[in-house]
Amino acid sequence: MNRIFIISLLGIFLTACSEKVEKQTAEIQIDRQWWKEGTLYQIYPQSFKDTDGDGFGDFRGIIDELDYLQSLGITAVWMNPFFESPMVDNGYDVSNYRAINPRYGTMEDFEEMVKGMKERGIRFVLDVVVNHSSDQHEWFQSAKNSRNSEYRDYYHWWPAEKGEPPYRYSLFDPEGGWDYVKETDSYYLHTFAEQQPDLNWENPKLRQEVYDIMKFWAEKGVDGFRMDAFQFASKDITYPEFPEGYESEFIKYHGLRPALHDYLKEMYLEVMEPYNVFAVAEGAGSTFQDAHDLVDADRKELQVAYHFEYVDMSRTPAGYELSDFKEVFSRWDSAFAEKGWIAVFLSNHDNARLVDRFGNSSPEFRRVTTQLLNTFLLSMRGTPYTYYGDELGMTNLDMPTIEEYVDIDALGKYKAAKAAGQDMEEFMEVLNYSSRENARTPMQWNDSENAGFTTGTPWKRVNPNYKEINVEQQNSDPNSVLNHFRKMTKLRNENLVLVYGDYELLLPDHEQIYAYTRILGEDKMLVLLNFSDKPAEATLPEAQGLIEIFINNYDSSPIKAESKIVLEPYQAVIVKMN
Incomplete structure (x- = not known):
């Protein structure tokens, strides 16, 4: 299945999708917003595609792949920073907020890229780093x-x-x-590196500078902002002392200070409302109330809560328990069932690859387990965020020695662990598993040298498995992770029940199966996911009267009897219910 054929299909079903959505909402009152109904695709620009041979991704590489982005069915792109920067923290140390780092291209390239996205129905979300600047600013x-x-x-x-x-x-x-x-x-x-001095948000003049920067980019077509580290923006530097070991509760002491809400309300009036853009802050505080105070519509602050309890479940090779996984996602869904809105994600630029942390990256199960995880993310209530390469099942890059690391976070943690006398062999095992450098390897486009990412020397080593995992190979395979991802975005785009529908957890104590329903008016769907490498079965009354299987990453049907389900290892199924 080539790209041209895939893209031509889009026009065929768009009208049908629109008519179906209108019918779904005719008798149901829903606060419809594009940022709720969208699927956000995160691009780490220096790792996406390089066109000038310098080993770093650039805007022209993204422009070359706009049709690919459209074929994914995503509706928005969130891009990591590309401003002028000494690159101490890969662009999260900004030295000029209105200028493009030359390695990515020019302002004209940026404008052409955003225009091309808009022409394909894709919005653009900018990563704004305004808790701190570079010390070179x-x-x-x-x-x-x-x-x-x-x-x-x-x-x-x-x-x-x-x-x-x-x-x-x-x-x-x-x-x-x-x-x-x-x-x-x-x-x-400095809350982060010494080269990243914290900005003083208590200064009204500084705040106005930030709002003017946001307006500058909104006028260039930006549709939304991801506010990096923003829960730490308000400071109290006179705090005399902190209890011993307070680092483990860092957010409690430094996050979401009361004045931050005043600043967000001011930002809403200055930027969000007049420019009709949305904002999501990295982090959502320590409690549900913290998160609601940020994103409930009547607060007029932010629009989407982006918290970390999801990804914090699997920080070490010990992994996680499915019971905890169910509990965390169900608890957050319940807390936002009536008010507010949340992001749903399992990976980003600060975390290792999705399939290694939450699935099974062995050759036997890599395809089906990634399909299962993408099915889960795109069938939950909330806005799904997917990270580049996860639509292929890209995996971690084995880096057992500290000499292979360039990330300031990894190097800082190594230095601290060594100074504290930790077991460095154990430390490196955890770092190799969880380092965010795993998520920053070059995009795997084809099986040519450097995975088609660059004709030069890539800034980061390409994962050796690129010959088995790449866009070109998966495009032509109807059962690939990539084409399964496309099926899921199409299903979500066509069915508002997967966006706004009520979520109900089924089989809460089952050790292998995560099952739930999504219901909106008369539209009902059942999601069945086997999170294990063994067959699983259960008796489920909700399995009676099923009408149609929409998604299935196996050929076998999961329904073996009237109310009995039998799932293959990592089988993922979405079924329409009566």
Whole structure:
């Protein structure tokens, strides 16, 4: 099945989809929003496709693959930062918020890329990094050299004459969150790396600078914003001390301070409402109330809660229990059943590959287990976020020694673990399993050299399994992970029951099967997922009176008797119910 054929099919069913959706909502009151009904596809730009041979992905590479993106059935692209940056943290250290890093192309390339997406019905979501800037930003360069700088209050400072500032945890720096600059005999605050000084949101002038930056990009066609590390934006630098070991509860002490809600309401009025864009913040606090206070519509702050309890379940090779998996997803769904909206995801640029952490990446089961995970993500209530390469089942890259790592997060954690006297063999085993570098390997387009990603030397080693896992090979295989993903986005786009329908967990105590219904008015679907490498069976009254199987990653039917289901290893099925 080639790309041209796939794309031609889109026009055939779009009209039918629209008519079906209108019928579904005729008698049901739903607060319909594109960002609820969409499927967001995350692109890590330096790893997607390179066209100039420098080994880094670029805008022209994305432009070349716009038809591929359209063929996936996704409705929005979220792209990691591409601003000017010294690249200490791969672009999350911004030195100019209105300029493009030359490695990605030009502003004209960006505008052509966004225009091409819009022509294909794909919206664009920008990653905005405004908890901190780069230490190379002109604001910080001026501020660190003079206490009288007009940008001095754009950052948080502690004058040395007050003595050393109280200890403050830093996510990337084992020595803590304050660093000294001799030019002004003072310390500046950084929640992440020392090259990422925190911006002072308590300063109204700084906030206006940020809103103007967001307006700049909204006027260039950006439809939404992902606010990086934003739950930490409001600070209290006078906090005298923290309890011993507070690092494990870092968010509790540094996240979602009360003033942050005032800033978000201000941002909503300045940017979100007049430009009709949406925003999702990285992180959702420590409680459901925290999350609701961010995204409930009447709050007029953000629109989507993006929390981490999902991915926190599988941080080590020990894996996770299906019972915990069910409980976490069901609990979050219940908490947002009536108000607010959440993101549903299992992977992103800060986490290892989906199939390795939540599935089975062995050659025997890689295809079906990835299909199962994508079926799950695209059949849950909430906005699904999928990460580039997960539509293929891309896997982790084996990196057993620290010399192979370039990520500042990995290197910082290694340094801290060694200083603390940890078992470094065990540390490296966990790092190899969970490092976010696993998620940043080049996209696997075909079986040519470097997987078709670049004609040069790739910035990150290509996974050796690219000859078995790539777009070209999977395009022509109707049973591939890629074509299964396309079936799932088509089903979701055509059936609002998978977006807005009520969710009910079935078989809560079954050790292998995750089963649930999605119901919206008269539309009813049953989702059956075997999360194990062994056959599974159960008696399920809801399996009676099934009308049609929409999704099945095996040839065999799961329904063996009137109410008995039998699922093959990692079998994923969606069935229409009476």
